[in-house]
Amino acid sequence: MHAYLVGGAVRDALLGLPVQDRDWVVVGSNPAAMVAAGYVPVGKDFPVFLHPESHEEYALARTERKTAPGYHGFAFHAAPEVTLEQDLARRDLTINAMAQDADSGEIVDPYGGRRDIEGRVLRHVSPAFAEDPVRILRLARFAARFSDFTVAPETVELMRGMVAAGEVDELVAERVWQELSRGLMESRPSRMFEVLRDCGALARLLPEVERLFGVPQPPAHHPEVDTGVHLLMVLDQCARLQTSLAVRYACLCHDLGKGTTPADILPRHIGHEQRSADLARQVSERWRVPNDCRELADLVAREHGNVHRSTDFDATARLRLLERSDAWRKPGRFEQMLWACECDARGRLGLEDRDYPQRERLMQDLAATQAED
Template identity: 70%
Template sequence: MKRYIVGGAVRDALLGRPVNDRDWVVVGSTPEAMVAAGYTPVGKDFPVFLHPQTHEEHALARTERKTAPGYRGFVVHADPAVTLEDDLRRRDLTINAIAQDEHGALIDPYDGRRDLEAKVLRHVSEAFAEDPVRILRLARFAARFHDFSVAPETMALVREMVEAGEVDALVPERVWQELATGLMEPKPSRMLQVLREGGALARLLPEVERLYGVPQPEAHHPEVDTGHHLELVLDQAAAMDAPLTVRFACLCHDLGKGTTRPDEWPRHIGHEGRSERLARALAARLKAPTEATELAAVVAREHTNIHRATELGPAALLRLIERCDAFRRPERFAQALLACEIDARGRLGLEQRDYPSRPLLTRAFEAAAALPTADVAAAAMARGAQGEAIAKAIHQARAQAIAAALACESGA
């Protein structure tokens, strides 16, 4: 029995990046021998074991045989005769197919170190084409290693896979998992670019694909193209270290512009409502978490109103705050404001622009939220108010609180 560190741990060490987790592959062993040596079995689909002391994952060297479309259509074969080279050959990219033995020696049968030095993402073998998840993994690795290029032969293979319908067999949960990981990488725009170049974006995220080639008013969008704007927004979200929910909202905020009739370009009147419907539909299709879905819907519907908050009076500001359900979901409201700031700054040459709407709405909300509504309600009931009249009294008092706070700040 021999064991080797494989995959990301070897790759990241060679790149001088932090190594947080180590995965091992074991050659020349059996499940029975692993258990006898004290390892704990945990794998469901193939033999994986936890080391008795370190608890690091150890997988038996294995090969796979394609039996059906999609990423689940495999039969896994693991026995002592499977070599390290056999195991590495089934991996996705050459940079992930480098192993290291217990003495530190590298085993690199597929020239992963060469591609690391050349900054190239290249598939290991034709086995890449058997698993459509590898298209998503390629795209998110492009978002992580954004100064790496994709080998032409790998992109050609991706196109063949898409044309063969392989991506259509992906289950929503796996698409969401890989998409979410890619959105959290340093350059999410590269994920969209790679998926689009390979033809997979139109299959997986057609709502996003439709944004490319759609113009916007140049006065507000120097980049003009809506797809380019989305890429800038996603990269701005990464630069501002936004959480996943905010990044997903950024992905969805302008989807309605892809459905504007060409004779209405470059304006997109009413795109907010269309964006909300498309965002909800996309989130449902991907089975995205509820918090991501609801934030995306709020941002899609209200982002243009939030952008023009400085033009609104206290009553209108309060109505906007209420539509965002800020009093019940203050954290979500804060994230919506962050997403809108990212949208405003995700424009060519405007990455450092000020965004006064966010602090303005934050102050307005804080003033309204600080109001002792129980006291206001009690006073209204003392005057004989009931039901909607009490709610109206609270609303008016909140608007007055916002007006007072903003007047005090301006010195009026």
């Protein structure tokens, strides 16, 4: 048997990035031989083993075949005769389809991953990419992580065909949230939504977000005008300020109601806060979003306008804002809300670096009232 380091570890090393996880593929072996060599079996769907000393994962080389719609419908075949090239062929992107020989250190790159790293391109390995709709979300997440990479035109067309064929509609909530949440935490989360929008997947997965694009806002407050553009700017402000997943999700949902504003009152958005909260709850239910994220999204949607205006509030009005926000019982969540509001205020064209005194002042109010108790 022969072992090869594969996937993200090879990619990140070539990019000069820290290697977080190391996964291995074993060619020319079988489960009995792996166990005899001291490896511990852990795989349920296909043969995966833990190294007896490093405890890193070693998987037998395998092929896969599509058997049903969605991402569950696959049959796997792992056998000693499966080659490394066959195993790499089933992977999603060329930059993830490279291997490194454990003995010689030689890079095995049958599908042009090095070329695409140098060209900063995200490209599918083969037409088999279309068999797994999760790959659309994964690619969008990689676009958010590697923000200087572009998506190959032929890959965009392939993803559009997958969306048109209804593959995205087969995705289950757990996988969608897993990929969306990871993408939100990348260095430039706006890229994830740009890619999803470009291939048509955003309209299927998050129509509430898709509706924001092309909807105008008052240019005096929003020089970028377009509500969808504003949302993308807000998400990137989150990455800049190193905020939590709950804050980033709240920012994603904070203005959803603007997509349902009656056309005859545009570009104003009277009452959009409650509409945003209602739509945020729908999104949270659909994708089974964790409670901390959905609760913060609801609070930010309802109160972000009041937080912005709080510099004009008297002490009584600010006290009522703290009460509605349950600030004394949940001070950490209250602070997260203020961070989301600051991202919203800074996510505007030309206003990315402006001061946001509301956050500090309201935190001072909270501290003062806590001291009185």
